Amino acid sequence: MSGQQTTLGDRKYGILGTGALGGFYGAKLQKAGLDVHFLLRRDYEHVRQHGLIVESKDGDFTLPQVNAYNDVTKMPKCDVVVVALKTTQNHLLPQLLPPVVKENGVVLVLQNGLGVEEEVAQILGEVKVIGGLCFLCSNKVGLGHIRHLDYGHITLGEYLPAYSQAGITERMQQIADDFQSTGIGMDLAEDLLLARWKKLVWNIPYNGLSVILNASTNELMADTYSRTLVEQIMYEVKAGANSMGRIIPDSFIQTMLDYTVKMTPYRTSMKIDYDEHRPLEVEAIIGNPLRKAQSAGLDLPQISCLYHQLKFIDTRNQKEQKN
Amino acid sequence: MSGQQTTLGDRKYGILGTGALGGFYGAKLQKAGLDVHFLLRRDYEHVRQHGLIVESKDGDFTLPQVNAYNDVTKMPKCDVVVVALKTTQNHLLPQLLPPVVKENGVVLVLQNGLGVEEEVAQILGEVKVIGGLCFLCSNKVGLGHIRHLDYGHITLGEYLPAYSQAGITERMQQIADDFQSTGIGMDLAEDLLLARWKKLVWNIPYNGLSVILNASTNELMADTYSRTLVEQIMYEVKAGANSMGRIIPDSFIQTMLDYTVKMTPYRTSMKIDYDEHRPLEVEAIIGNPLRKAQSAGLDLPQISCLYHQLKFIDTRNQKEQKN
Numbered sequence: 226m227s228g229q230q231t232t233l234g235d236r237k238y239g240i241l242g243t244g245a246l247g248g249f250y251g252a253k254l255q256k257a258g259l260d261v262h263f264l265l266r267r268d269y270e271h272v273r274q275h276g277l278i279v280e281s282k283d284g285d286f287t288l289p290q291v292n293a294y295n296d297v298t299k300m301p302k303c304d305v306v307v308v309a310l311k312t313t314q315n316h317l318l319p320q321l322l323p324p325v326v327k328e329n330g331v332v333l334v335l336q337n338g339l340g341v342e343e344e345v346a347q348i349l350g351e352v353k354v355i356g357g358l359c360f361l362c363s364n365k366v367g368l369g370h371i372r373h374l375d376y377g378h379i380t381l382g383e384y385l386p387a388y389s390q391a392g393i394t395e396r397m398q399q400i401a402d403d404f405q406s407t408g409i410g411m412d413l414a415e416d417l418l419l420a421r422w423k424k425l426v427w428n429i430p431y432n433g434l435s436v437i438l439n440a441s442t443n444e445l446m447a448d449t450y451s452r453t454l455v456e457q458i459m460y461e462v463k464a465g466a467n468s469m470g471r472i473i474p475d476s477f478i479q480t481m482l483d484y485t486v487k488m489t490p491y492r493t494s495m496k497i498d499y500d501e502h503r504p505l506e507v508e509a510i511i512g513n514p515l516r517k518a519q520s521a522g523l524d525l526p527q528i529s530c531l532y533h534q535l536k537f538i539d540t541r542n543q544k545e546q547k548n
Numbered sequence: 549m550s551g552q553q554t555t556l557g558d559r560k561y562g563i564l565g566t567g568a569l570g571g572f573y574g575a576k577l578q579k580a581g582l583d584v585h586f587l588l589r590r591d592y593e594h595v596r597q598h599g600l601i602v603e604s605k606d607g608d609f610t611l612p613q614v615n616a617y618n619d620v621t622k623m624p625k626c627d628v629v630v631v632a633l634k635t636t637q638n639h640l641l642p643q644l645l646p647p648v649v650k651e652n653g654v655v656l657v658l659q660n661g662l663g664v665e666e667e668v669a670q671i672l673g674e675v676k677v678i679g680g681l682c683f684l685c686s687n688k689v690g691l692g693h694i695r696h697l698d699y700g701h702i703t704l705g706e707y708l709p710a711y712s713q714a715g716i717t718e719r720m721q722q723i724a725d726d727f728q729s730t731g732i733g734m735d736l737a738e739d740l741l742l743a744r745w746k747k748l749v750w751n752i753p754y755n756g757l758s759v760i761l762n763a764s765t766n767e768l769m770a771d772t773y774s775r776t777l778v779e780q781i782m783y784e785v786k787a788g789a790n791s792m793g794r795i796i797p798d799s800f801i802q803t804m805l806d807y808t809v810k811m812t813p814y815r816t817s818m819k820i821d822y823d824e825h826r827p828l829e830v831e832a833i834i835g836n837p838l839r840k841a842q843s844a845g846l847d848l849p850q851i852s853c854l855y856h857q858l859k860f861i862d863t864r865n866q867k868e869q870k871n
Contacts, residue, residue: 437760438860450859457852526849529780536773537761 236403239303239325240264243272243293245363246335247309248371250379252277252288253407262292262300264321269295271368280366281373283408302327305400308334311498312341312509319348326352331396335359335379337428337494338509339421339517342384354384355397356417358424364497375489378410382417388469390416422466423473427481428510430458432495433531436505436538443490446482454527456482461525465514468521502546505539507532559726562626562648563587566595566616568686569658570632571694573702575600575611576730585615585623587644592618594691603689604696606731625650628723631657634821635664635832642671649675654719658682658702660751660817661832662744662840665707677707678720679740681747687820698812701733703747705740711792713739745789746796750804751833753781755818756854759828759861766813769805777850779805784848788837791844818858825869828862830855 236259240251243263255261265272273293279286294300297320306326308318315336326332326349334341335357342354362375381401383391393413401411414420431442434451438444445451459481463473485491498505511532518525559582563574566586578584588595596616602609617623620643629649631641638659649655649672657664658680665677685698704724706714716736724734737743754765757774761767768774782804786796808814821828834855841848 434857438857440860444864445860448860448863450856450863454853454856454860457849457856526780527853530777530850530853533773533777533780534757534761537763537768537771537777540771540773541767 236260236304236399237301237327238262238403239300239306241297241306241308241321241325242310242314243268243277243369244309244311245365245371246359246361247307248277248365248369249279249281249361249363249373249377250307250309250335250359250404250409252279252286252291252371253409254403255288255291256286257403257407259403259406262294262303264294264297264300264325266295268368269293275369278370279373280371282375283373283377297321298324300325302330304330305403306330306332308332308336308341308345310336311504312336312338312506313504315341315344315509318345322348331355331400333357333381333400336509337424337506338511338513339425340513341509342417343388346384346386353396355400356382356384356421358382358420362491378412379404380412380414380420382414382420384417388418390418416471418469419466419471419473422462422469422471422514423477425465425510425514426459426462426473426478427485428493429462429514429528429531430455431485431491432493432506432510433458433528433535435493435496436499437531437534441490441492441496442485442488446486452482458527458531461528462514464523465518465525465528468518468523499538499542502542504543505535507535507539511535559583559627559722560624560650561585561726562623562629564620564629564631564644564648565633565637566591566600566692567632567634568688568694569682569684570630571600571688571692572602572604572684572686572696572700573630573632573658573682573727573732575602575609575614575694576732577726578611578614579609580726580730582726585617585626587617587620587623587648589618591691592616598692601690601693602696603694605698606696606700620644621647623648625653627653628726629653629655631655631659631664631668633659634827635659635661635829636827638664638667638832641668645671654678654723656680656704656723659832660747660829661834661836662748663836664832665740666711669707669709676719678723679705679707679744681705681743685814701735702727703735703737703743705737705743707740711741713741739794741792742789742794742796745785745792745794745837746800748788748833748837749782749785749796749801750808751816752785752837752851752854753778754808754814755816755829755833756781756851756858758816758819759822760854760857764813764815764819765808765811769809775805781850781854784851785837787846788841788848788851791841791846822861822865825865827866828858830858830862834858 238261240247243265276289331353342356358380360376363373366372385391459478561584563570566588599612654676681703683699686696689695708714782801
């Protein structure tokens with residue numbers, strides 16, 4: 226653990242990607258009194274002049290003034306740099322991260338899928354990387370304008386090389402304290418890789434099939450064939466986790482199925498991206514887990530089927546956007 | 549072989565299902581001078597009064613008068629009963645077949661997929677069953693009005709219990725002679741089961757993915773991911789054939805891929821059914837081969853994925869029809 230102790234509020238936060246997710250968490254941190262710096266692209270001019278608006282089921286608020294940047298080299302070095310881009314933008318990370326991460330700083334990856342912490346660690350060398358799994362239902366509805374619909378809690382897990390189990394570190398606890406001071410529920414996971422695979426049990430079948438079959442979660446659960454396919458794919462995810470030495474119990478799969486039947490009909494993040502003609506997070510959510518299992522000698526044929534179908538759909542969807 | 553010898557033109561043909569396929573072949577047989585009896589449903593009144601019209605790339609022709617029936621019990625017993633329904637209507641076969649098949653008659657199954665000859669043999673006991681694989685591009689464009697666009701040749705193979713190899717029989721040769729007299733190209737296969745699995749190498753990936761991905765054959769071949777998936781699925785079909793003791797060489801798969809790249813962009817029969825909100829032939833083309841392999845102890849996971857996706861899509865497509 227670092228010898229530099231900091232107390233609540235001392236840490237400077239950098240938010241890379243001020244959209245539905247980064248904008249929401251960043252605004253909450255600033256509202257709680259932390260020093261937050263936002264990187265923006267399209268919304269930069271608007272947010273620089275007018276700040277951020279958050280409509281939230283937990284209470285609306287506005288931040289008339291925020292530290293807005295459109296160039297990472299103009300940002301101060303931050304203690305915690307939050308990667309809140311879509312994974313489809315991760316080819317930018319080698320340019321974005323080095324200028325903004327303080328020595329002894331932490332990168333907090335708030336993204337879907339698998340393998341991003343490893344990529345970040347390769348870019349930055351010795352810097353600590355923490356993964357965060359967000360359970361958040363939130364949209365950007367206008368320039369600098371975020372609508373938080375439901376949920377919001379985050380599970381943190383620290384990355385160690387080759388995803389060895391890191392346990393609960395003081396860094397994780399400090400970041401969790403900062404977020405908790407804003408009212409966001411935080412869990413700490415001893416094993417980031419296990420936490421990521423467990424989230425994939427839900428994310429792979431529902432994100433994938435919602436796009437391929439043009440269906441909401443309740444439609445997928447109401448039909449016996451699609452429900453069976455969801456379950457079969459969940460068991461492939463379990464096998465993938467197992468190929469990397471992580472055990473997901475069968476009971477967890479049943480819990481996910483039951484939970485999804487009971488939840489409000491839900492449009493997955495990949496379906497929203499599809500409907501908006503944005504690039505799909507196929508590689509992070511489906512391609513990376515598939516390749517990790519293949520590297521461990523395990524074929525996941527149904528997930529491979531989804532992967533190839535989604536790559537075809539994504540390419541066509543991007544072309545239709547341009548036409 | 550039967551002791552009852554018949555010469556060309558002696559055989560009475562019954563056509564069950566006078567649509568794009570049964571109407572085309574039946575009309576060709578009648579035009580060549582054979583005695584043909586057509587079972588119809590929706591088109592019965594019209595065809596009884598006006599006959600059949602065939603527009604064909606091989607020459608248009610009309611049959612102002614045909615033997616039309618809307619009730620199988622009113623048909624004469626036939627030497628060759630051609631099953632030309634969509635397989636989605638095969639639950640009707642136990643009612644339709646027994647009244648119309650002559651003792652020592654033959655049932656000729658001109659349908660897609662796998663397993664129908666076995667079903668017919670179970671209905672009729674000792675009657676001989678021959679399977680026909682049609683390579684036909686034809687549509688019904690109006691009442692009693694068929695448009696033949698391309699191809700037309702048929703591969704025949706005789707069914708023996710448990711699909712043991714039957715070789716070339718005299719019955720097959722006689723039926724082939726009748727069809728050839730109309731100008732239709734005929735091949736005789738020694739092994740019906742092998743011929744059926746070989747056709748499935750094409751039919752499973754292209755029919756399935758054309759519906760799931762809403763794509764034509766050329767779109768599926770132009771994208772590297774969907775093309776790879778087509779090939780992976782073809783190798784699963786090969787494995788399925790192998791589980792029943794039939795060997796499909798890798799070179800056949802490459803030939804099918806190359807052939808599809810070169811062919812005119814093609815809307816598969818399942819895609820046409822989908823677009824017309826008709827029931828999809830999922831069970832005959834995909835479900836039956838899947839279950840045959842499973843019975844032999846082999847899982848075909850990517851074909852299983854397609855099967856479950858198509859069952860979901862088919863149910864929704866039928867509901868949309870009714871709404």
